Amino acid sequence: MIHADEFFFNIEKNNPAFDLDLFKLAYEFAERAHRGQKRQSGEDYIHHPLAVANKLASMHLDQETIIAGLLHDIPEDTPIPIEAIQKEFGAEIATLVGGITKLGKLKYRGIDRYAENLRKMFVAMADDIRVIFIKFADRIDNLRTLWALPPEKQRRIAQESIDIYAQIAHRLGMRELRIEMEDLAFAYLDPTAYAATKKLFESRVPQSSRNIEVAIRELKTKLEEQHISYERVYGRVKHLYALHNKLKLYNGDINRIFDLIALRVITRDVGDCYRVLGLIHSLWKPISGRIKDYIASPKPNGYQSIHTTVFLQNGFPLECQIRTMDMHHLAEFGVAAHFAYKTPESKDGAHISKIQVEWIERLKNWQQEIQDNKSFLNEINFDIFKERIFVFTPRGDAIDLPENATPVDFAYHIHTDIGNSCVGAYINQELKSLDTPLRSGDMVEIITDKNKKVPSEDWLTFAKTHMARQHVKQALNKQRSSFLRRFLPKSLK
Ligand code: MN
Numbered sequence: 001m002i003h004a005d006e007f008f009f010n011i012e013k014n015n016p017a018f019d020l021d022l023f024k025l026a027y028e029f030a031e032r033a034h035r036g037q038k039r040q041s042g043e044d045y046i047h048h049p050l051a052v053a054n055k056l057a058s059m060h061l062d063q064e065t066i067i068a069g070l071l072h073d074i075p076e077d078t079p080i081p082i083e084a085i086q087k088e089f090g091a092e093i094a095t096l097v098g099g100i101t102k103l104g105k106l107k108y109r110g111i112d113r114y115a116e117n118l119r120k121m122f123v124a125m126a127d128d129i130r131v132i133f134i135k136f137a138d139r140i141d142n143l144r145t146l147w148a149l150p151p152e153k154q155r156r157i158a159q160e161s162i163d164i165y166a167q168i169a170h171r172l173g174m175r176e177l178r179i180e181m182e183d184l185a186f187a188y189l190d191p192t193a194y195a196a197t198k199k200l201f202e203s204r205v206p207q208s209s210r211n212i213e214v215a216i217r218e219l220k221t222k223l224e225e226q227h228i229s230y231e232r233v234y235g236r237v238k239h240l241y242a243l244h245n246k247l248k249l250y251n252g253d254i255n256r257i258f259d260l261i262a263l264r265v266i267t268r269d270v271g272d273c274y275r276v277l278g279l280i281h282s283l284w285k286p287i288s289g290r291i292k293d294y295i296a297s298p299k300p301n302g303y304q305s306i307h308t309t310v311f312l313q314n315g316f317p318l319e320c321q322i323r324t325m326d327m328h329h330l331a332e333f334g335v336a337a338h339f340a341y342k343t344p345e346s347k348d349g350a351h352i353s354k355i356q357v358e359w360i361e362r363l364k365n366w367q368q369e370i371q372d373n374k375s376f377l378n379e380i381n382f383d384i385f386k387e388r389i390f391v392f393t394p395r396g397d398a399i400d401l402p403e404n405a406t407p408v409d410f411a412y413h414i415h416t417d418i419g420n421s422c423v424g425a426y427i428n429q430e431l432k433s434l435d436t437p438l439r440s441g442d443m444v445e446i447i448t449d450k451n452k453k454v455p456s457e458d459w460l461t462f463a464k465t466h467m468a469r470q471h472v473k474q475a476l477n478k479q480r481s482s483f484l485r486r487f488l489p490k491s492l493k
Contacts, residue, residue, distance in 0.1 A: 099131035173334025
Protein backbone atom coordinates (compact mmCIF):
# COMPACT_ATOMS: atom_id res chain seq x y z
CA MET A 1 0.00 0.00 0.00
CA ILE A 2 1.44 3.32 -1.04
CA HIS A 3 1.01 6.53 0.94
CA ALA A 4 0.47 9.98 -0.49
CA ASP A 5 3.75 11.38 0.87
CA GLU A 6 5.71 8.56 -0.68
CA PHE A 7 3.94 9.19 -3.99
CA PHE A 8 4.75 12.93 -3.92
CA PHE A 9 8.33 12.10 -3.02
CA ASN A 10 8.65 9.76 -6.02
CA ILE A 11 7.15 12.33 -8.35
CA GLU A 12 9.44 15.07 -7.10
CA LYS A 13 12.51 12.86 -7.28
CA ASN A 14 11.83 11.38 -10.71
CA ASN A 15 10.47 14.44 -12.42
CA PRO A 16 11.25 17.82 -10.90
CA ALA A 17 9.60 19.44 -13.95
CA PHE A 18 6.16 18.28 -12.81
CA ASP A 19 3.85 20.69 -11.03
CA LEU A 20 3.85 19.16 -7.55
CA ASP A 21 1.18 21.59 -6.32
CA LEU A 22 -1.15 20.33 -9.02
CA PHE A 23 -0.53 16.74 -7.90
CA LYS A 24 -1.32 17.70 -4.32
CA LEU A 25 -4.45 19.49 -5.45
CA ALA A 26 -5.56 16.44 -7.46
CA TYR A 27 -4.84 14.14 -4.53
CA GLU A 28 -6.85 16.30 -2.13
CA PHE A 29 -9.66 16.53 -4.66
CA ALA A 30 -9.78 12.73 -5.00
CA GLU A 31 -9.38 12.14 -1.28
CA ARG A 32 -12.30 14.45 -0.51
CA ALA A 33 -14.44 12.89 -3.26
CA HIS A 34 -13.86 9.32 -2.05
CA ARG A 35 -13.83 10.11 1.67
CA GLY A 36 -15.82 7.56 3.64
CA GLN A 37 -15.70 5.01 0.82
CA LYS A 38 -14.00 1.70 1.52
CA ARG A 39 -12.68 -0.90 -0.84
CA GLN A 40 -13.81 -4.51 -0.58
CA SER A 41 -10.43 -5.18 1.03
CA GLY A 42 -11.34 -2.81 3.87
CA GLU A 43 -8.85 -0.03 3.18
CA ASP A 44 -9.84 3.57 2.37
CA TYR A 45 -10.82 3.91 -1.25
CA ILE A 46 -8.22 6.60 -1.98
CA HIS A 47 -5.49 3.94 -1.86
CA HIS A 48 -6.77 2.59 -5.16
CA PRO A 49 -6.46 5.78 -7.29
CA LEU A 50 -3.17 6.45 -5.54
CA ALA A 51 -1.84 3.02 -6.54
CA VAL A 52 -3.02 3.60 -10.11
CA ALA A 53 -1.31 7.00 -10.32
CA ASN A 54 1.84 5.56 -8.80
CA LYS A 55 1.92 2.77 -11.38
CA LEU A 56 1.55 5.33 -14.18
CA ALA A 57 4.38 7.36 -12.67
CA SER A 58 6.58 4.26 -12.55
CA MET A 59 5.98 3.92 -16.30
CA HIS A 60 7.39 7.43 -16.66
CA LEU A 61 4.18 8.74 -18.14
CA ASP A 62 3.28 12.39 -18.50
CA GLN A 63 1.77 14.62 -15.83
CA GLU A 64 -1.76 14.63 -17.31
CA THR A 65 -1.99 10.84 -17.40
CA ILE A 66 -0.82 10.47 -13.80
CA ILE A 67 -3.29 13.09 -12.56
CA ALA A 68 -6.10 11.47 -14.55
CA GLY A 69 -5.10 8.24 -12.75
CA LEU A 70 -5.69 9.96 -9.39
CA LEU A 71 -9.12 11.16 -10.52
CA HIS A 72 -10.19 8.18 -12.64
CA ASP A 73 -13.01 6.79 -10.45
CA ILE A 74 -14.58 10.08 -9.40
CA PRO A 75 -17.37 10.47 -12.02
CA GLU A 76 -18.32 6.80 -11.75
CA ASP A 77 -18.24 6.35 -7.98
CA THR A 78 -18.94 9.76 -6.45
CA PRO A 79 -21.57 12.49 -6.98
CA ILE A 80 -18.91 14.81 -8.43
CA PRO A 81 -19.47 15.20 -12.20
CA ILE A 82 -16.84 15.29 -14.92
CA GLU A 83 -17.59 19.02 -15.39
CA ALA A 84 -16.10 19.73 -11.98
CA ILE A 85 -12.90 17.93 -13.01
CA GLN A 86 -12.80 19.90 -16.23
CA LYS A 87 -13.23 23.18 -14.36
CA GLU A 88 -10.51 22.37 -11.87
CA PHE A 89 -7.98 20.51 -14.04
CA GLY A 90 -8.75 21.41 -17.66
CA ALA A 91 -10.10 19.66 -20.73
CA GLU A 92 -7.19 17.28 -21.38
CA ILE A 93 -7.36 15.61 -17.98
CA ALA A 94 -11.18 15.62 -18.06
CA THR A 95 -11.14 13.85 -21.45
CA LEU A 96 -8.83 11.14 -20.11
CA VAL A 97 -11.05 10.62 -17.05
CA GLY A 98 -14.13 10.60 -19.30
CA GLY A 99 -12.55 7.86 -21.43
CA ILE A 100 -12.02 5.70 -18.34
CA THR A 101 -15.60 6.26 -17.19
CA LYS A 102 -16.83 5.12 -20.60
CA LEU A 103 -14.66 1.99 -20.52
CA GLY A 104 -15.90 1.25 -17.02
CA LYS A 105 -19.45 0.94 -18.28
CA LEU A 106 -18.50 -1.92 -20.58
CA LYS A 107 -19.28 -5.42 -19.52
CA TYR A 108 -17.34 -8.52 -20.38
CA ARG A 109 -19.58 -11.42 -21.31
CA GLY A 110 -17.09 -14.21 -21.92
CA ILE A 111 -14.89 -15.37 -24.72
CA ASP A 112 -17.69 -15.45 -27.30
CA ARG A 113 -17.92 -11.68 -26.97
CA TYR A 114 -14.16 -11.36 -27.23
CA ALA A 115 -14.08 -9.61 -30.57
CA GLU A 116 -16.74 -7.17 -29.52
CA ASN A 117 -14.81 -6.27 -26.41
CA LEU A 118 -11.65 -5.76 -28.38
CA ARG A 119 -13.50 -3.39 -30.64
CA LYS A 120 -14.80 -1.45 -27.67
CA MET A 121 -11.26 -1.05 -26.42
CA PHE A 122 -10.21 0.23 -29.82
CA VAL A 123 -13.01 2.76 -29.86
CA ALA A 124 -11.83 4.18 -26.58
CA MET A 125 -8.23 4.01 -27.68
CA ALA A 126 -8.81 5.76 -30.98
CA ASP A 127 -9.54 8.91 -28.97
CA ASP A 128 -6.43 8.87 -26.83
CA ILE A 129 -4.27 5.83 -26.24
CA ARG A 130 -3.37 7.08 -22.75
CA VAL A 131 -6.85 6.02 -21.63
CA ILE A 132 -5.70 2.43 -22.14
CA PHE A 133 -2.60 2.98 -20.00
CA ILE A 134 -4.79 4.21 -17.14
CA LYS A 135 -7.15 1.28 -17.62
CA PHE A 136 -4.22 -1.16 -17.41
CA ALA A 137 -2.91 0.44 -14.23
CA ASP A 138 -6.45 0.32 -12.82
CA ARG A 139 -6.77 -3.36 -13.69
CA ILE A 140 -3.42 -4.26 -12.14
CA ASP A 141 -4.40 -2.72 -8.82
CA ASN A 142 -7.77 -4.49 -8.99
CA LEU A 143 -6.01 -7.79 -9.61
CA ARG A 144 -3.74 -7.17 -6.63
CA THR A 145 -6.76 -6.82 -4.38
CA LEU A 146 -8.79 -9.57 -6.03
CA TRP A 147 -8.55 -11.74 -2.92
CA ALA A 148 -11.21 -9.58 -1.30
CA LEU A 149 -13.86 -10.42 -3.91
CA PRO A 150 -16.19 -13.46 -4.13
CA PRO A 151 -14.78 -16.41 -6.16
CA GLU A 152 -17.22 -15.94 -9.05
CA LYS A 153 -16.11 -12.35 -9.56
CA GLN A 154 -12.46 -13.29 -9.13
CA ARG A 155 -12.69 -15.75 -11.98
CA ARG A 156 -14.53 -13.35 -14.27
CA ILE A 157 -12.03 -10.55 -13.73
CA ALA A 158 -9.07 -12.91 -14.09
CA GLN A 159 -10.46 -14.36 -17.32
CA GLU A 160 -11.14 -10.94 -18.76
CA SER A 161 -7.65 -9.79 -17.84
CA ILE A 162 -6.03 -12.65 -19.71
CA ASP A 163 -8.43 -12.70 -22.69
CA ILE A 164 -8.62 -9.00 -23.34
CA TYR A 165 -6.29 -6.77 -21.36
CA ALA A 166 -3.14 -8.87 -21.60
CA GLN A 167 -3.77 -9.45 -25.31
CA ILE A 168 -4.03 -5.76 -26.01
CA ALA A 169 -1.01 -5.00 -23.81
CA HIS A 170 0.91 -7.58 -25.81
CA ARG A 171 -0.11 -6.03 -29.10
CA LEU A 172 0.89 -2.62 -27.82
CA GLY A 173 4.28 -4.07 -26.88
CA MET A 174 3.65 -3.40 -23.18
CA ARG A 175 5.42 -6.46 -21.83
CA GLU A 176 5.85 -5.31 -18.27
CA LEU A 177 2.13 -4.72 -17.78
CA ARG A 178 1.18 -7.84 -19.70
CA ILE A 179 3.24 -10.23 -17.58
CA GLU A 180 2.09 -8.55 -14.40
CA MET A 181 -1.57 -8.95 -15.39
CA GLU A 182 -1.06 -12.52 -16.59
CA ASP A 183 0.64 -13.76 -13.45
CA LEU A 184 -1.80 -12.02 -11.12
CA ALA A 185 -4.77 -13.40 -13.06
CA PHE A 186 -3.30 -16.89 -13.57
CA ALA A 187 -3.28 -17.50 -9.82
CA TYR A 188 -7.09 -17.07 -9.70
CA LEU A 189 -7.96 -18.58 -13.03
CA ASP A 190 -6.28 -21.93 -12.48
CA PRO A 191 -4.93 -22.18 -8.94
CA THR A 192 -3.84 -25.81 -9.39
CA ALA A 193 -1.81 -25.16 -12.53
CA TYR A 194 -0.42 -22.00 -10.98
CA ALA A 195 0.81 -23.85 -7.91
CA ALA A 196 2.28 -26.69 -10.00
CA THR A 197 4.10 -24.30 -12.32
CA LYS A 198 5.42 -22.32 -9.39
CA LYS A 199 6.70 -25.47 -7.70
CA LEU A 200 8.37 -26.72 -10.87
CA PHE A 201 9.91 -23.31 -11.43
CA GLU A 202 11.24 -23.08 -7.90
CA SER A 203 12.73 -26.57 -8.11
CA ARG A 204 14.85 -25.32 -11.01
CA VAL A 205 15.82 -21.91 -9.71
CA PRO A 206 18.85 -22.87 -7.56
CA GLN A 207 20.62 -24.67 -10.42
CA SER A 208 19.73 -21.99 -12.97
CA SER A 209 20.80 -19.17 -10.67
CA ARG A 210 24.17 -20.77 -9.99
CA ASN A 211 24.83 -21.18 -13.68
CA ILE A 212 23.73 -17.70 -14.54
CA GLU A 213 25.86 -16.12 -11.84
CA VAL A 214 28.95 -17.84 -13.21
CA ALA A 215 28.03 -16.82 -16.76
CA ILE A 216 27.50 -13.18 -15.77
CA ARG A 217 30.92 -13.06 -14.10
CA GLU A 218 32.66 -14.60 -17.11
CA LEU A 219 30.94 -12.31 -19.58
CA LYS A 220 31.65 -9.15 -17.56
CA THR A 221 35.34 -10.03 -17.39
CA LYS A 222 35.41 -10.58 -21.13
CA LEU A 223 33.57 -7.29 -21.81
CA GLU A 224 36.12 -5.39 -19.74
CA GLU A 225 39.01 -7.13 -21.48
CA GLN A 226 37.60 -6.05 -24.84
CA HIS A 227 36.79 -2.53 -23.59
CA ILE A 228 33.10 -2.83 -24.46
CA SER A 229 31.11 -0.62 -22.13
CA TYR A 230 27.55 -1.64 -21.23
CA GLU A 231 24.57 -0.50 -19.18
CA ARG A 232 23.64 -3.75 -17.44
CA VAL A 233 24.24 -7.50 -17.44
CA TYR A 234 21.71 -9.50 -15.43
CA GLY A 235 19.48 -12.56 -15.29
CA ARG A 236 15.83 -12.19 -16.20
CA VAL A 237 13.34 -14.71 -14.88
CA LYS A 238 10.55 -16.12 -17.05
CA HIS A 239 7.09 -15.31 -15.75
CA LEU A 240 4.87 -18.15 -14.61
CA TYR A 241 2.03 -17.80 -17.08
CA ALA A 242 4.44 -17.86 -20.04
CA LEU A 243 6.20 -20.85 -18.51
CA HIS A 244 2.87 -22.63 -18.06
CA ASN A 245 2.00 -22.08 -21.73
CA LYS A 246 5.40 -23.18 -22.93
CA LEU A 247 5.22 -26.33 -20.79
CA LYS A 248 1.91 -27.22 -22.42
CA LEU A 249 3.69 -27.01 -25.77
CA TYR A 250 6.45 -29.37 -24.59
CA ASN A 251 4.26 -31.91 -22.77
CA GLY A 252 5.34 -30.52 -19.43
CA ASP A 253 9.02 -31.25 -20.01
CA ILE A 254 10.89 -28.45 -18.27
CA ASN A 255 14.23 -29.74 -19.61
CA ARG A 256 13.25 -28.39 -23.00
CA ILE A 257 12.86 -24.86 -21.74
CA PHE A 258 16.10 -22.97 -22.18
CA ASP A 259 15.07 -19.53 -21.05
CA LEU A 260 13.78 -20.13 -17.53
CA ILE A 261 16.34 -17.57 -16.54
CA ALA A 262 17.87 -15.72 -19.48
CA LEU A 263 21.00 -13.65 -19.54
CA ARG A 264 20.28 -10.11 -20.55
CA VAL A 265 22.82 -7.57 -21.76
CA ILE A 266 21.83 -3.92 -22.14
CA THR A 267 24.36 -2.14 -24.34
CA ARG A 268 25.17 1.50 -25.08
CA ASP A 269 24.53 1.30 -28.84
CA VAL A 270 23.42 -0.99 -31.65
CA GLY A 271 26.96 -1.76 -32.81
CA ASP A 272 27.77 -3.06 -29.35
CA CYS A 273 24.84 -5.50 -29.57
CA TYR A 274 26.60 -7.31 -32.41
CA ARG A 275 29.99 -7.04 -30.68
CA VAL A 276 28.48 -8.64 -27.56
CA LEU A 277 26.91 -11.37 -29.70
CA GLY A 278 30.34 -12.19 -31.14
CA LEU A 279 31.84 -12.20 -27.69
CA ILE A 280 29.18 -14.57 -26.34
CA HIS A 281 29.71 -16.95 -29.25
CA SER A 282 33.45 -16.93 -28.68
CA LEU A 283 32.91 -17.75 -25.00
CA TRP A 284 30.25 -20.45 -25.36
CA LYS A 285 29.08 -22.69 -28.16
CA PRO A 286 25.85 -21.43 -29.78
CA ILE A 287 23.02 -23.87 -30.52
CA SER A 288 22.43 -23.65 -34.26
CA GLY A 289 19.05 -22.41 -35.41
CA ARG A 290 18.47 -20.48 -32.22
CA ILE A 291 20.03 -17.17 -33.19
CA LYS A 292 17.32 -14.59 -33.83
CA ASP A 293 18.09 -11.07 -34.93
CA TYR A 294 15.04 -9.02 -34.01
CA ILE A 295 17.12 -5.87 -34.41
CA ALA A 296 17.36 -6.37 -38.15
CA SER A 297 13.79 -7.68 -38.34
CA PRO A 298 11.69 -6.49 -35.40
CA LYS A 299 8.64 -8.47 -34.22
CA PRO A 300 5.24 -7.14 -35.35
CA ASN A 301 4.76 -5.36 -32.01
CA GLY A 302 8.04 -3.48 -32.49
CA TYR A 303 10.16 -5.66 -30.21
CA GLN A 304 13.89 -5.49 -30.94
CA SER A 305 16.72 -7.61 -29.47
CA ILE A 306 19.18 -10.29 -30.49
CA HIS A 307 18.51 -13.72 -28.99
CA THR A 308 20.93 -16.61 -28.99
CA THR A 309 21.10 -19.83 -26.98
CA VAL A 310 24.49 -21.22 -25.99
CA PHE A 311 25.86 -24.13 -24.00
CA LEU A 312 27.90 -23.12 -20.98
CA GLN A 313 31.11 -25.05 -20.24
CA ASN A 314 29.18 -27.50 -18.04
CA GLY A 315 26.63 -28.15 -20.81
CA PHE A 316 23.90 -25.97 -19.32
CA PRO A 317 21.86 -24.26 -22.08
CA LEU A 318 21.41 -20.53 -21.62
CA GLU A 319 19.43 -18.02 -23.64
CA CYS A 320 21.06 -14.61 -24.05
CA GLN A 321 19.17 -11.44 -25.00
CA ILE A 322 21.10 -8.41 -26.20
CA ARG A 323 19.58 -4.96 -26.72
CA THR A 324 20.20 -1.24 -26.27
CA MET A 325 18.58 0.81 -23.49
CA ASP A 326 16.08 2.32 -25.94
CA MET A 327 15.12 -1.13 -27.20
CA HIS A 328 14.82 -2.31 -23.62
CA HIS A 329 12.51 0.51 -22.64
CA LEU A 330 10.40 -0.15 -25.72
CA ALA A 331 10.35 -3.90 -24.98
CA GLU A 332 9.07 -3.28 -21.46
CA PHE A 333 6.68 -0.40 -22.02
CA GLY A 334 5.90 -0.57 -25.75
CA VAL A 335 3.79 2.28 -27.03
CA ALA A 336 3.84 3.88 -23.57
CA ALA A 337 7.59 4.41 -23.95
CA HIS A 338 6.82 7.10 -26.50
CA PHE A 339 4.83 9.01 -23.94
CA ALA A 340 7.58 8.90 -21.35
CA TYR A 341 8.33 12.29 -19.88
CA LYS A 342 12.03 11.66 -20.30
CA THR A 343 11.91 11.98 -24.09
CA PRO A 344 11.93 15.52 -25.47
CA GLU A 345 9.47 14.59 -28.25
CA SER A 346 6.79 13.76 -25.69
CA LYS A 347 5.88 17.43 -25.57
CA ASP A 348 5.33 17.54 -29.31
CA GLY A 349 1.68 16.87 -30.23
CA ALA A 350 2.42 16.07 -33.88
CA HIS A 351 4.96 13.47 -32.85
CA ILE A 352 2.49 11.87 -30.43
CA SER A 353 -0.30 11.66 -32.98
CA LYS A 354 2.11 10.12 -35.49
CA ILE A 355 3.03 7.48 -32.92
CA GLN A 356 -0.63 6.79 -32.22
CA VAL A 357 -1.36 6.37 -35.91
CA GLU A 358 1.54 3.94 -36.24
CA TRP A 359 0.32 1.81 -33.38
CA ILE A 360 -3.23 1.81 -34.59
CA GLU A 361 -1.83 0.71 -37.95
CA ARG A 362 -0.13 -2.19 -36.17
CA LEU A 363 -3.36 -3.15 -34.47
CA LYS A 364 -5.08 -3.16 -37.83
CA ASN A 365 -2.40 -5.49 -39.15
CA TRP A 366 -3.02 -7.67 -36.16
CA GLN A 367 -6.70 -7.84 -37.05
CA GLN A 368 -5.70 -8.76 -40.57
CA GLU A 369 -3.43 -11.46 -39.19
CA ILE A 370 -6.25 -12.83 -37.06
CA GLN A 371 -8.51 -12.97 -40.11
CA ASP A 372 -5.88 -14.55 -42.32
CA ASN A 373 -5.24 -17.22 -39.72
CA LYS A 374 -8.90 -18.21 -39.82
CA SER A 375 -8.89 -18.41 -36.07
CA PHE A 376 -12.04 -18.29 -33.99
CA LEU A 377 -12.30 -14.62 -34.72
CA ASN A 378 -12.32 -14.98 -38.47
CA GLU A 379 -16.02 -14.46 -38.90
CA ILE A 380 -15.76 -11.03 -37.37
CA ASN A 381 -15.37 -8.18 -39.76
CA PHE A 382 -12.96 -5.74 -38.19
CA ASP A 383 -13.66 -2.55 -40.04
CA ILE A 384 -13.79 -0.25 -37.09
CA PHE A 385 -11.30 2.25 -38.44
CA LYS A 386 -13.27 2.99 -41.52
CA GLU A 387 -16.93 3.15 -42.47
CA ARG A 388 -18.24 1.85 -39.13
CA ILE A 389 -18.77 3.54 -35.80
CA PHE A 390 -19.45 2.07 -32.39
CA VAL A 391 -21.81 3.79 -29.99
CA PHE A 392 -23.04 2.73 -26.59
CA THR A 393 -26.36 2.24 -24.90
CA PRO A 394 -26.67 3.66 -21.37
CA ARG A 395 -26.13 0.07 -20.16
CA GLY A 396 -22.78 -0.10 -21.91
CA ASP A 397 -23.70 -2.33 -24.85
CA ALA A 398 -21.88 -1.48 -28.04
CA ILE A 399 -23.95 -0.89 -31.16
CA ASP A 400 -22.27 -1.14 -34.50
CA LEU A 401 -23.53 1.40 -37.08
CA PRO A 402 -22.38 2.89 -40.39
CA GLU A 403 -20.61 6.22 -40.46
CA ASN A 404 -22.87 9.26 -40.00
CA ALA A 405 -25.67 7.13 -38.57
CA THR A 406 -28.14 9.12 -36.46
CA PRO A 407 -30.16 8.53 -33.27
CA VAL A 408 -32.99 7.26 -35.53
CA ASP A 409 -30.75 4.46 -36.82
CA PHE A 410 -29.71 3.72 -33.27
CA ALA A 411 -33.35 3.63 -32.06
CA TYR A 412 -34.44 1.17 -34.77
CA HIS A 413 -31.40 -0.95 -34.08
CA ILE A 414 -32.63 -1.37 -30.49
CA HIS A 415 -36.28 -2.07 -31.31
CA THR A 416 -38.88 -1.15 -33.96
CA ASP A 417 -41.25 0.33 -31.35
CA ILE A 418 -38.46 2.50 -29.94
CA GLY A 419 -37.73 3.70 -33.46
CA ASN A 420 -41.36 4.53 -34.21
CA SER A 421 -41.95 6.36 -30.94
CA CYS A 422 -38.67 8.27 -30.64
CA VAL A 423 -38.82 12.03 -30.32
CA GLY A 424 -35.29 13.00 -29.32
CA ALA A 425 -32.01 11.71 -27.94
CA TYR A 426 -29.41 12.36 -25.31
CA ILE A 427 -25.93 12.08 -26.80
CA ASN A 428 -23.35 11.97 -24.04
CA GLN A 429 -26.07 13.27 -21.74
CA GLU A 430 -26.81 16.28 -23.92
CA LEU A 431 -30.16 16.72 -25.62
CA LYS A 432 -29.71 16.54 -29.41
CA SER A 433 -31.95 16.44 -32.47
CA LEU A 434 -32.68 13.13 -34.20
CA ASP A 435 -30.62 14.00 -37.29
CA THR A 436 -27.36 14.52 -35.34
CA PRO A 437 -24.60 12.34 -36.83
CA LEU A 438 -23.22 9.98 -34.18
CA ARG A 439 -19.52 9.48 -33.57
CA SER A 440 -17.62 6.49 -32.27
CA GLY A 441 -17.69 6.33 -28.51
CA ASP A 442 -20.93 8.33 -28.12
CA MET A 443 -23.32 7.20 -25.42
CA VAL A 444 -26.86 7.42 -26.77
CA GLU A 445 -30.13 7.40 -24.88
CA ILE A 446 -33.37 7.59 -26.87
CA ILE A 447 -36.30 9.65 -25.62
CA THR A 448 -39.64 8.09 -26.59
CA ASP A 449 -43.22 9.30 -26.44
CA LYS A 450 -45.58 6.39 -25.83
CA ASN A 451 -48.43 8.21 -27.59
CA LYS A 452 -46.40 8.54 -30.75
CA LYS A 453 -46.71 5.44 -32.92
CA VAL A 454 -45.62 6.70 -36.35
CA PRO A 455 -42.27 7.96 -37.61
CA SER A 456 -41.84 11.23 -39.50
CA GLU A 457 -41.40 11.15 -43.23
CA ASP A 458 -38.41 13.52 -43.15
CA TRP A 459 -36.42 10.87 -41.23
CA LEU A 460 -35.87 9.27 -44.64
CA THR A 461 -33.68 12.25 -45.57
CA PHE A 462 -31.11 11.44 -42.88
CA ALA A 463 -31.54 7.81 -41.70
CA LYS A 464 -28.50 5.81 -42.84
CA THR A 465 -29.23 2.16 -42.16
CA HIS A 466 -31.29 0.01 -44.44
CA MET A 467 -33.11 -1.28 -41.38
CA ALA A 468 -34.25 2.14 -40.18
CA ARG A 469 -35.35 3.26 -43.65
CA GLN A 470 -37.34 0.05 -44.18
CA HIS A 471 -39.15 0.43 -40.88
CA VAL A 472 -39.96 4.08 -41.53
CA LYS A 473 -41.39 3.26 -44.97
CA GLN A 474 -43.39 0.33 -43.65
CA ALA A 475 -44.89 2.34 -40.82
CA LEU A 476 -45.78 5.19 -43.17
CA ASN A 477 -47.38 2.80 -45.69
CA LYS A 478 -49.37 1.14 -42.96
CA GLN A 479 -50.62 4.49 -41.76
CA ARG A 480 -51.56 5.53 -45.30
CA SER A 481 -53.46 2.37 -46.05
CA SER A 482 -55.41 2.50 -42.79
CA PHE A 483 -56.17 6.17 -43.53
CA LEU A 484 -57.37 5.25 -47.02
CA ARG A 485 -59.39 2.31 -45.74
CA ARG A 486 -61.32 4.58 -43.46
CA PHE A 487 -62.49 6.77 -46.33
CA LEU A 488 -62.85 4.27 -49.14
CA PRO A 489 -66.35 3.08 -50.04
CA LYS A 490 -67.17 -0.33 -48.57
CA SER A 491 -67.24 -1.97 -51.98
CA LEU A 492 -63.57 -1.18 -52.62
CA LYS A 493 -62.25 -2.49 -49.31
MN1 MN B 1 -10.50 2.13 -10.61
